[in-house]
Amino acid sequence: MSTVKQSRISYDHIAANFQEVHPGLSNREAAEEANRCLYCYDAPCITACPTGIDIPTFIKKIASGNLKGSATTIMSANPIGASCSRVCPTEELCEGACVLNHSTKPIMIGNLQRYATDWAMKNNQALFKAGKKNGTRVAIIGGGPAGLSAARELGILGYDVTIFEAAEHAGGLNTYGIVSFRLPKEVSYWEVEQVESVDVKIKTNTKVGIDISVQEILENYDVVILAIGMSSVPNLGIEGEHLQGVYDAIEFVRQTKTNPITDEFLGKKVVVIGAGNTAIDGATCSVRLGAENVKILYRRTLEEMTAYDFEYEFAKQDGVEFRWLTAPVRIIGDELGNVKAIECIKMELTEAGEDGRRKPVSVKGSEFQLEVDAVIKAIGQSRYVDLIEEMNLEHDGGVVTINENTYQTSNKKVFACGDVIFGKGQGEAMVVSAAQQGKKTAHAIHQMITKTVSETA
Amino acid sequence: MADLRINLAGIQSPNPFWLASAPPTNSGYQVQRAFKAGWGGAVWKTLGEPILNVSSRFAAVSFNGQRVAGFNNIELITDRPLEVNLKEIAETKKKFPNHTIIASLMVEPKQEKWHEIVKKVEAIGVDGLELNFGCPHGMAERGMGSASGQVPELVEKQTYWVKEVAQTPVIVKLTPNITDITVTAEAATRGGADAISMINTINSLAGVDIDTWNTIPHVAGKGAHGGYCGPAVKPIALNMVGECARNPHINVPISGIGGISNWRDTVEFLLMGATGVQVCTAAMHHGFRIVEDMIEGLNNYLDDKGIASVMDIVGKSVPKYSDWGNLDLNYKIVARINNDVCINCNKCHIACEDTSHQCIDRLKGANGESILRVREEDCVGCNLCSIVCPVDGAIDMVELPNELPPMTWNERQAALGAIASNVDVIKR
Ligand SMILES: Cc1cc2nc3c(=O)[nH]c(=O)nc-3n(C[C@H](O)[C@H](O)[C@H](O)COP(=O)(O)OP(=O)(O)OC[C@H]3O[C@@H](n4cnc5c(N)ncnc54)[C@H](O)[C@@H]3O)c2cc1C
Ligand SMILES: Cc1cc2nc3c(=O)[nH]c(=O)nc-3n(C[C@H](O)[C@H](O)[C@H](O)COP(=O)(O)O)c2cc1C
Ligand code: SF4
Numbered sequence: 069m070s071t072v073k074q075s076r077i078s079y080d081h082i083a084a085n086f087q088e089v090h091p092g093l094s095n096r097e098a099a100e101e102a103n104r105c106l107y108c109y110d111a112p113c114i115t116a117c118p119t120g121i122d123i124p125t126f127i128k129k130i131a132s133g134n135l136k137g138s139a140t141t142i143m144s145a146n147p148i149g150a151s152c153s154r155v156c157p158t159e160e161l162c163e164g165a166c167v168l169n170h171s172t173k174p175i176m177i178g179n180l181q182r183y184a185t186d187w188a189m190k191n192n193q194a195l196f197k198a199g200k201k202n203g204t205r206v207a208i209i210g211g212g213p214a215g216l217s218a219a220r221e222l223g224i225l226g227y228d229v230t231i232f233e234a235a236e237h238a239g240g241l242n243t244y245g246i247v248s249f250r251l252p253k254e255v256s257y258w259e260v261e262q263v264e265s266v267d268v269k270i271k272t273n274t275k276v277g278i279d280i281s282v283q284e285i286l287e288n289y290d291v292v293i294l295a296i297g298m299s300s301v302p303n304l305g306i307e308g309e310h311l312q313g314v315y316d317a318i319e320f321v322r323q324t325k326t327n328p329i330t331d332e333f334l335g336k337k338v339v340v341i342g343a344g345n346t347a348i349d350g351a352t353c354s355v356r357l358g359a360e361n362v363k364i365l366y367r368r369t370l371e372e373m374t375a376y377d378f379e380y381e382f383a384k385q386d387g388v389e390f391r392w393l394t395a396p397v398r399i400i401g402d403e404l405g406n407v408k409a410i411e412c413i414k415m416e417l418t419e420a421g422e423d424g425r426r427k428p429v430s431v432k433g434s435e436f437q438l439e440v441d442a443v444i445k446a447i448g449q450s451r452y453v454d455l456i457e458e459m460n461l462e463h464d465g466g467v468v469t470i471n472e473n474t475y476q477t478s479n480k481k482v483f484a485c486g487d488v489i490f491g492k493g494q495g496e497a498m499v500v501s502a503a504q505q506g507k508k509t510a511h512a513i514h515q516m517i518t519k520t521v522s523e524t525a
Numbered sequence: 526m527a528d529l530r531i532n533l534a535g536i537q538s539p540n541p542f543w544l545a546s547a548p549p550t551n552s553g554y555q556v557q558r559a560f561k562a563g564w565g566g567a568v569w570k571t572l573g574e575p576i577l578n579v580s581s582r583f584a585a586v587s588f589n590g591q592r593v594a595g596f597n598n599i600e601l602i603t604d605r606p607l608e609v610n611l612k613e614i615a616e617t618k619k620k621f622p623n624h625t626i627i628a629s630l631m632v633e634p635k636q637e638k639w640h641e642i643v644k645k646v647e648a649i650g651v652d653g654l655e656l657n658f659g660c661p662h663g664m665a666e667r668g669m670g671s672a673s674g675q676v677p678e679l680v681e682k683q684t685y686w687v688k689e690v691a692q693t694p695v696i697v698k699l700t701p702n703i704t705d706i707t708v709t710a711e712a713a714t715r716g717g718a719d720a721i722s723m724i725n726t727i728n729s730l731a732g733v734d735i736d737t738w739n740t741i742p743h744v745a746g747k748g749a750h751g752g753y754c755g756p757a758v759k760p761i762a763l764n765m766v767g768e769c770a771r772n773p774h775i776n777v778p779i780s781g782i783g784g785i786s787n788w789r790d791t792v793e794f795l796l797m798g799a800t801g802v803q804v805c806t807a808a809m810h811h812g813f814r815i816v817e818d819m820i821e822g823l824n825n826y827l828d829d830k831g832i833a834s835v836m837d838i839v840g841k842s843v844p845k846y847s848d849w850g851n852l853d854l855n856y857k858i859v860a861r862i863n864n865d866v867c868i869n870c871n872k873c874h875i876a877c878e879d880t881s882h883q884c885i886d887r888l889k890g891a892n893g894e895s896i897l898r899v900r901e902e903d904c905v906g907c908n909l910c911s912i913v914c915p916v917d918g919a920i921d922m923v924e925l926p927n928e929l930p931p932m933t934w935n936e937r938q939a940a941l942g943a944i945a946s947n948v949d950v951i952k953r
Contacts, residue, residue: 094917095917096916096917103591107811109812109814125814125817125818128811128815128818129818129821129822131787132787132788132789132818132822133789133822134788134818134821134822134825136825137818137821137822137825140821
């Protein structure tokens with residue numbers, strides 16, 4: 069992402085720090101870049117995109133001025149294509165595969181994708197139509213990227229689809245979890261509207277298991293898709309976790325996307341525990357809230373870090389400091405119950421463990437303290453085990469077991485996709501994989517239904 | 526979804542996009558692939574007497590790194606036996622009955638030769654014929670192609686011979702290697718052509734290798750002029766289409782060809798009077814798949830404008846195309862520079878200073894910043910500054926209110942003539 073024109077952090081207008089960082093391509097930039105694309109045949113970028121967007125075609129359509137067609141090409145392959153253009157690790161995916169890596173420099177595929185989808189957003193285009201109703205009722209639990217993607221495909225195919233979403237708005241982590249300066253929630257809302265425009269009903273503020281029972285859903289729908297993602301950040305399991313000033317990174321980011329931005333972090337010292345994208349988002353968010361110093365503590369090294377390269381670069385540009393081979397031991401509070409310091413210990417890596425990663429072990433006597441005002445926990449996400457068990461689905465520590473081809477769970481009528489099936493030790497979950505899984509789940513359901521129909525006919 | 530079907534002189538096509546007679550339409554395999562990709566029609570690679578081709582046939586002109594700005598070839602008509610082509614045309618038509626297949630023909634300028642080939646080709650079933658009076662190389666040396674297409678009498682006579690026996694509509698494909706294309710276009714209509722198509726390729730030499738001093742391309746160290754096509758020829762083709770479309774003596778539909786690469790180019794040709802278009806170079810550069818965007822882009826364009834059928838835009842710009850003598854001499858535009866958008870490359874200044882009317886001043890603003898300003902009283906509205914400006918929106922060409930009533934050169938001359946005869950200055 070060397071193309072990011074990052075603006076300086078403002079301490080006077082903190083809210084302005086949460087505006088999208090990259091302004092998007094100008095018309096001329098888009099035209100020049102689109103015309104630079106070779107329009108390869110059977111292009112490697114298409115294969116490198118998990119959703120298989122026909123990239124040369126959408127770029128050619130930008131070049132010809134057929135922006136509606138371009139956005140349609142993108143969104144038909146990837147119902148979350150507007151968000152993906154902003155949050156995908158493109159250098160590892162499409163742009164990494166661009167043949168121009170071998171001669172000049174790769175095409176800015178993500179930015180062009182954003183250009184086309186921004187156009188559709190600005191011009192209020194509904195790109196798809198609902199299919200003729202076929203009478204099959206599908207319930208989708210969870211309106212994040214995976215659920216929305218499945219819903220959009222099923223809507224086009226004529227299914228009667230209802231999404232049950234616990235939050236006030238659909239969109240999942242795109243709406244609430246990925247920081248505004250990378251992904252404004254309006255982009256996510258637009259994708260939700262696109263899904264609604266194919267006749268999908270979305271019941272928000274409806275948590276399955278609380279506001280509506282699992283039983284009711286299983287009884288009233290022909291097919292159920294479980295797309296609840298993952299839950300909150302787990303506890304560190306150390307002393308002082310209950311203190312004022314200890315945050316769950318996802319909840320922390322959610323606050324910046326739902327409540328007005330405040331100046332309570334101005335001049336504060338923050339440490340973030342963990343080194344995935346969630347940690348980076350927590351850290352860059354803190355910087356943008358005006359924190360004076362932000363450190364990421366990670367018990368392994370840069371090599372094992374799961375955050376994408378562009379995220380890491382982004383954090384460094386924001387002035388985030390990284391402390392490798394450092395683990396928290398306890399959080400120390402003052403007499404009022406506020407965080408005052410954190411005690412850490414140095415680690416070293418031993419031979420590879422079961423998951424293939426080298427295991428960190430503490431170095432005796434290397435404890436030290438850092439004075440901090442806030443500790444942000446970002447050591448992954450826990451799972452909605454309760455709901456999964458209530459639904460009686462086979463799982464492995466909260467990772468729902470599925471048939472890899474059909475996304476079918478141990479209950480034949482229940483399918484699962486997205487982060488809820490994301491296995492442990494696989495690096496970072498991605499929006500684009502969730503979108504692809506949702507799409508494939510929809511197609512598997514369609515195949516199953518059409519098969520039963522033709523068999524019984 | 527707008528109706529993209531066209532009817533060109535009775536020839537129906539599912540959309541206005543045809544492949545021109547050239548390598549893309551060389552065989553049944555190719556044309557069937559093209560139809561599957563979405564092309565509405567194909568003009569088969571020109572059929573005629575057996576020929577031999579040379580190796581090293583094409584060359585292209587890159588312009589500042591953009592490949593295939595222009596394309597040059599020294600290929601002849603089909604080098605496959607007539608029987609094979611006819612068999613494949615029949616097969617293709619059977620598989621794609623609703624797609625348009627036009628047979629392109631070229632034989633010696635003899636009545637019996639034309640009669641013979643027309644009958645043979647129509648016997649296997651085609652939707653129309655295109656007479657190739659255009660190839661500028663090789664065939665012309667044998668008195669065919671552009672050699673016969675440059676002589677209006679030969680165009681008329683050969684068209685007439687074809688019409689004597691043809692059952693399907695006859696399109697005459699014209700060569701641009703002529704001073705005034707309307708002359709041969711008129712000749713074709715006198716001969717009974719049902720439609721005309723233009724342009725074939727323009728005489729060209731793609732380049733010279735400055736190290737070996739060979740021509741590009743060369744065949745064993747020797748070169749010969751070729752035919753030029755591709756994006757570079759579009760303005761020439763568009764003018765020729767427009768000239769024919771606005772000519773009251775040419776009352777047949779036009780199939781537009783030359784440099785068409787996308788739906789926008791297509792819309793321009795349709796507005797300028799073409800009923801459909803033919804494409805060669807763009808397909809050769811990118812493959813048949815380009816038609817998807819052409820169809821979708823055209824459809825979106827029509828839908829956005831609320832136009833129901835593509836036929837409704839045919840010729841809509843023709844009334845706006847006229848002779849220089851009919852342009853309003855009192856119409857005035859001037860350049861205005863938006864300094865907040867300007868990036869100060871000074872290209873407009875130097876263009877105007879050195880090669881136009883010296884009216885863009887380089888000034889300093891209130892804070893010492895560089896600004897550029899047009900002295901509007903000296904600006905002639907030539908557009909040069911806005912043409913060389915690299916930034917969208919930095920220079921606007923704005924219309925000034927007309928102080929004088931419209932007056933064309935022709936009106937002016939007529940008025941002067943009237944005055945002159947009144948006062949009787951000019952003695953006849
Ligand atoms: C901070 C952060 C940054 C990230 N950055 C990136 C990035 O840059 N690029 C990238 O590709 N990926 C990134 N990811 C990962 C990405 O966001 C996820 O992989 C993706 O959102 C998964 O989609 P999903 O639909 O499976 O789950 P989610 O997005 O989590 O959506 C699940 C939805 O289900 C709802 N739900 C849960 N339980 C219930 C219930 N019982 N009843 C009803 N609804 C329920 C939730 O409210 C939510 O809306 C990031 C993740 C985080 C946390
Ligand atoms: C390699 C090549 C071979 C061609 N052969 C023929 C031909 O056999 N008959 C014909 O009528 N035109 C022929 N043409 C001309 C094309 O049909 C067309 O008129 C011309 O290329 C302009 O269109 P374009 O700019 O889209 O390429 C040929 C063009 C090329 C490039
Ligand atoms: S395109 Fe290349 S490989 Fe194909 S015939 Fe021409 S020179 Fe040969």
